[in-house]
Amino acid sequence: MLITAFVVMGLATADPPIVLYAASSLCADPRYPALDGGLLIACDKRRLPTVRLHPETLDKSETETPHSWPSHPILLPHPRPLSPVAQLQAGVAWVANGKADDADLWWLGSDAGAPVILDGGPGDQHHPIASGDWLAWVSAGEIAIWNTATGEKRRIPTNTGFNAAPTIDGELLCWEVRTQDDIDIHCNDKFIIARPGHQTHPIRVGERLFFRENDRLMSARKKGSP
Amino acid sequence: MIGLALGLFAVISAIGAGQHLLSDAARKSPTAWAHALGGGLLLWGLIGGVAGKIGVLSPGFGGAVLGLSALGYFRPRLLIPPRLWAMALIAGLLIAVGLIDVFGPLDGADERYLHVGLPLQMLLEHGLLGGPLHPNGSRPLTLQIAYTLVLGIGEVSAAPALHWWLSLATLTLVIQLGRLHFGKLHVGLFAAVVLATSTTFLVSTGQAASDIPTAFGILLAIDAAICGRARQGAIAAALALSIKYTAAAPLFGIWLCAKGGWSTRIKVAAGTIIMVSPWWIRNLIENLHPLFPFTGWPLPQLSFEYPQKYGAGRDLIDFVWLPWRMLFEARPDTRMFLGRLHPLVLLALLPMPMVWKNQRFRPWIVASLIGLIAWSIGPQWLRYLIPSLPLLALTGAAIVVPLAHRTSLKTVLWGALLLGSLSGLQGSRRHFMNQNNAPMQSTQILVKFCHEVLPEDARIAMLFSWASADINRAQILGSLDDHTPTRHFLLRNRGRVVEALIDAGATHAVVRKVNFLRGTYPFVGIHQFRREFTEPAQQLDDALLMGADLLFQSPTHRVYRLTPRP
Numbered sequence: 001m002l003i004t005a006f007v008v009m010g011l012a013t014a015d016p017p018i019v020l021y022a023a024s025s026l027c028a029d030p031r032y033p034a035l036d037g038g039l040l041i042a043c044d045k046r047r048l049p050t051v052r053l054h055p056e057t058l059d060k061s062e063t064e065t066p067h068s069w070p071s072h073p074i075l076l077p078h079p080r081p082l083s084p085v086a087q088l089q090a091g092v093a094w095v096a097n098g099k100a101d102d103a104d105l106w107w108l109g110s111d112a113g114a115p116v117i118l119d120g121g122p123g124d125q126h127h128p129i130a131s132g133d134w135l136a137w138v139s140a141g142e143i144a145i146w147n148t149a150t151g152e153k154r155r156i157p158t159n160t161g162f163n164a165a166p167t168i169d170g171e172l173l174c175w176e177v178r179t180q181d182d183i184d185i186h187c188n189d190k191f192i193i194a195r196p197g198h199q200t201h202p203i204r205v206g207e208r209l210f211f212r213e214n215d216r217l218m219s220a221r222k223k224g225s226p
Numbered sequence: 227m228i229g230l231a232l233g234l235f236a237v238i239s240a241i242g243a244g245q246h247l248l249s250d251a252a253r254k255s256p257t258a259w260a261h262a263l264g265g266g267l268l269l270w271g272l273i274g275g276v277a278g279k280i281g282v283l284s285p286g287f288g289g290a291v292l293g294l295s296a297l298g299y300f301r302p303r304l305l306i307p308p309r310l311w312a313m314a315l316i317a318g319l320l321i322a323v324g325l326i327d328v329f330g331p332l333d334g335a336d337e338r339y340l341h342v343g344l345p346l347q348m349l350l351e352h353g354l355l356g357g358p359l360h361p362n363g364s365r366p367l368t369l370q371i372a373y374t375l376v377l378g379i380g381e382v383s384a385a386p387a388l389h390w391w392l393s394l395a396t397l398t399l400v401i402q403l404g405r406l407h408f409g410k411l412h413v414g415l416f417a418a419v420v421l422a423t424s425t426t427f428l429v430s431t432g433q434a435a436s437d438i439p440t441a442f443g444i445l446l447a448i449d450a451a452i453c454g455r456a457r458q459g460a461i462a463a464a465l466a467l468s469i470k471y472t473a474a475a476p477l478f479g480i481w482l483c484a485k486g487g488w489s490t491r492i493k494v495a496a497g498t499i500i501m502v503s504p505w506w507i508r509n510l511i512e513n514l515h516p517l518f519p520f521t522g523w524p525l526p527q528l529s530f531e532y533p534q535k536y537g538a539g540r541d542l543i544d545f546v547w548l549p550w551r552m553l554f555e556a557r558p559d560t561r562m563f564l565g566r567l568h569p570l571v572l573l574a575l576l577p578m579p580m581v582w583k584n585q586r587f588r589p590w591i592v593a594s595l596i597g598l599i600a601w602s603i604g605p606q607w608l609r610y611l612i613p614s615l616p617l618l619a620l621t622g623a624a625i626v627v628p629l630a631h632r633t634s635l636k637t638v639l640w641g642a643l644l645l646g647s648l649s650g651l652q653g654s655r656r657h658f659m660n661q662n663n664a665p666m667q668s669t670q671i672l673v674k675f676c677h678e679v680l681p682e683d684a685r686i687a688m689l690f691s692w693a694s695a696d697i698n699r700a701q702i703l704g705s706l707d708d709h710t711p712t713r714h715f716l717l718r719n720r721g722r723v724v725e726a727l728i729d730a731g732a733t734h735a736v737v738r739k740v741n742f743l744r745g746t747y748p749f750v751g752i753h754q755f756r757r758e759f760t761e762p763a764q765q766l767d768d769a770l771l772m773g774a775d776l777l778f779q780s781p782t783h784r785v786y787r788l789t790p791r792p
Contacts (some may be wrong), residue, residue: 030779080679081671082780101679101734101777101787124775162775183771198771 017193017211017220022060023053024216031082032067033210033217035167035203040210041067042217055205058219075108076115084165086128086135090148093118093128093135105137119144127165136168143175156188164201174202174209185211191222229376229383230328233391236376236384239292240266242299252458256307256406257449260399261458264446266295267439268465268501270375271368275504278354278371285349288378310402316415317397320422324393326658327432328386334433335692339704341434342385343694345374350700356512358718359702359730361519361711364512366468366505369436382695385434393431396442397421400616403449407586408624416627416643417619420574423647425558425654426565426608427615437612440470444597445616447477448589451484451494459484460497466613468502471520475600476614479593519711526717528758530710534749537606538562548602556608558653565608568650570643571615574622581625590621668780669693672736675778675785680734687732688712689766690740691783702730709740716762723766724773728788735774735786737766 023033023042032049033042040053049067053060072085077096079085080103086093091109098104098120105125107118119125123140130136133149138161145154145168158175160166163183166175174187176199183198193199193211199218203210207222241259244266252258270291277283332338340362347355348363348370355363376384397418404414421427430438443466450459463481466473484491506516515522520530538544538551549572556563575594581587597614604610611618630639673696680686680699688694688704689712705711719726727735742759750758770776770786778785 028781030781030784080778081675082778097679101681101684103777163771164776178772198768200771 015221015223017195017213017218020053020058020210020217020219022058023051025051026215031069031084033201033203033212035205036067036069040203040205055208055210073108075106077106083126084128086130086137088130088133088135088148090133093130093137095126095128098124105139118146124161127161129165129168131168131170134168134171136166136173138166138175143173145171145173158186167202167204169204169206172204172206174204176200176202185209189222193220229381229385229387230325230390232376232380232384233387233389235296236292236372236388237263237391237395238299239295240270240372241304242266242297243269243295245302245304246298247457247461249457250302252455253302254305255453255455256305256310257399257402257446258304259306259310260395260402260442261446261450261462262304263395264443264465265458265461267372268368268461268468270295271366271371271468272501272504274371274374275354275367275508278348278367279508281353283348283354283374284352285378288375291375292379307402309405310398313401313414314394314398317394317401317418320397320418321390321393321428321431323654323658324390324428324431327429328383328390330432332382332386332434332695334435335706337386337434338695339688339692339706340694341370341373341389341436342377342382343692343701343704345370345377345385346382346695346698347701348374349378350698354508356509356518357514358519358524358711358714362704364509364514364518365520366471366502368465368468369439373434386432389434389438390432392442393438396438396445396616399442399445399449400620403445404620404623407449407452407590408620408627410627413620413623413627416623417616419643419647420568420570420619420623420650421616423650424566424568424571424615425651425657426567427612428651428654429558429565429657430609430612435609436470437609440466440473440613441616443467443469444473444476444480444593444613448480448593448617451480452589454485454490456486456490456494457497459494460501463494463498464501467498468505470613471517472600472604472610473613476593476597476617479596480589483589483592523714524718526714528710528714528717529708531605531708532747532749533603533605535605535708535746536561536564537602545602548606552606552608554649558657563606563608566650566652566654567608567611567615569646570622570626571618571650572622573642573646574626575618577625577629578621587621587624590617590624594618594621668782669696671780672778672783672785673697676736679777680785684733685731687727687730687735687788689735689737690763691736691738693736693738693783697736702732713758713762716766717758720762720765723769724788728790732788734777735770735788737770737784737786739782739784 025043025045026047027043028047040055041049042051044050050063075094079094083095091107093107095103096106103124103126104120105118106115108115119139125139127138133147135148136145141159141161143156143166160175163176166173172189174185177184177186183200185193185199185202197213199211199213201212209220211218241262244262247265277287344362373385376388400418401414404417405411443462446462447459450462463477481491509516509518534540538548552563553569553572556566558566594617601611630636676697685700688701690709692704692706694701694704703711740763747755774786774788777787
């Protein structure tokens, strides 16, 4: 068995999380484990992202060549080094330097010629993520959501973005929250991971939430989900 | 090329300033040029120390010191022996390959966080830095002040270029001392070839470092001691000691054998102490131990370094085998000795009993052996032997070269020199061929991020990082190897690390991914290892996760913004 049950305490809305030992080798590139093309990309013992995990069945496979991120068009202003670029059908969102040491979010629509500031001003507007037509990002700690097809916009009042990006799957969003003692993960469907120690780097796929704890990749399923 | 020209100009300027410290008689000695150069460097260190203390250490100050010193070159004139230029040319050819490092990016960890990193920080702050937040700034800074002067008016390559010229001066002096003290030019040439075909020495020539300039001071000291020139001896000893304290051992050997009796020796010692003492007094004024950072850390107590970590072991049998292993098992790419020497550095000393009764050899042998023994007791990295290396090479050359009085023996000797150089140069090719790829890509991305994103007035806490010279922002706490400054800060501020960093003036933190291996510290108990190494690193990660904003992350580094919390 590649998957071993892990003892949990204090879970309000999740079934007991499990450690995904098959995907818990440390990665040299801190962007992994990550989701790409519907598969969870994790690292092998050489710390390279060659491990593929099906997010539902948790079946593992390995590739010979390490994973690489899809290329994006040349963007101006230049994205910050190693910062994520969110690509949607409607356009591309990325993070560039603000006026101080803060970050601004830029947008280049598929049908428009010139990039525009999507969200700027004081504070960090960063961590763009995309799922379908939805684009989300962290705007000075709050989460902003924009449906690029319908134009619908929402904001989730919170204080995140201090470490890893939120995660999005359709309209489902999860993000890191600092509590008095440690880092927990909250989702907008009341799915909460609150355990002793830090739970970071959320990846939401349907009813399942992947996260990191003590350098291990964990998986939790929302309570009552099939 | 500007850096190289500036380095040469600095050497000429230092000679200009230093010659005024010599008596008329001393100015006419064949080695006057070298004593003037050493005196000039020492003088700059003291002037720069005062300027730094009052906060006027700036590019303008550097230009003024270099310019005024250069004017001092013209009157009165030093004696320049007719063969000196030829000797310098030979020395330059022997270490020409070191110029690859001078023109390449900064490669050595020490030059990045100390020899170039610290001067750049002093220029940013217009003054001396020191104390637990800048522990390397509390050492005697004679050489770093010289680097500061050239870096103030030139590009970064000016510091390694100055060092390359000082290396050339050292090798020239080696050739000259062979001729002067042993009567044969071949002795000096032989020793110079042994040095230049030792990877440890050769690789160091093109990096901004302190070992070869220390060796230069030691050579000046032995020249002065043998010639009975007390003032020059004191200046030379002060120069060597105020560049690197490891000079103390060979200097003690020289001092024991110095010409002139005990009254002269006591005067020389007193003069040396007086010229080094401003650095100790400075520490006392700043409420530090005079020898900080090597001792006197505020609680919690930590070892500044662990000599046991390096070398071939500390048991009696290890010391018996040490000469063999340091010559034939040392490799530049392994941490045991981290270098490679020409075998004749030690093998040429084997006939030493034949010359022991010869008074001419006595100071050379005593200083060489004391230097060698002190090195074996300390961290056994071969570059730490560089200060004594020219003494060893010259002593060995002076012993074996006269033995080869027949053509057949000469052939054997020069053949051994050639064959030994093949062994001594192991690792050199790899070093110089890889030079242009030196900085890791992830470090380059970090530097790009810091320069693009962090405000000009940011002050960065460099935690477990030695990329000081790469980042053009004010910094605290850069560290290397055992990361004692960073670990000490974390242990001292356990539970309030982020607040303490902010209190120390830091606005951002650059954190290098660190992984202390238990196997590297087998001499430390497991509980002590956890308490002093792994736990502080983990607690730092926790503290930053809870109290700072992550701005950048690469495979090797993270950058945080430290914002005071309400």
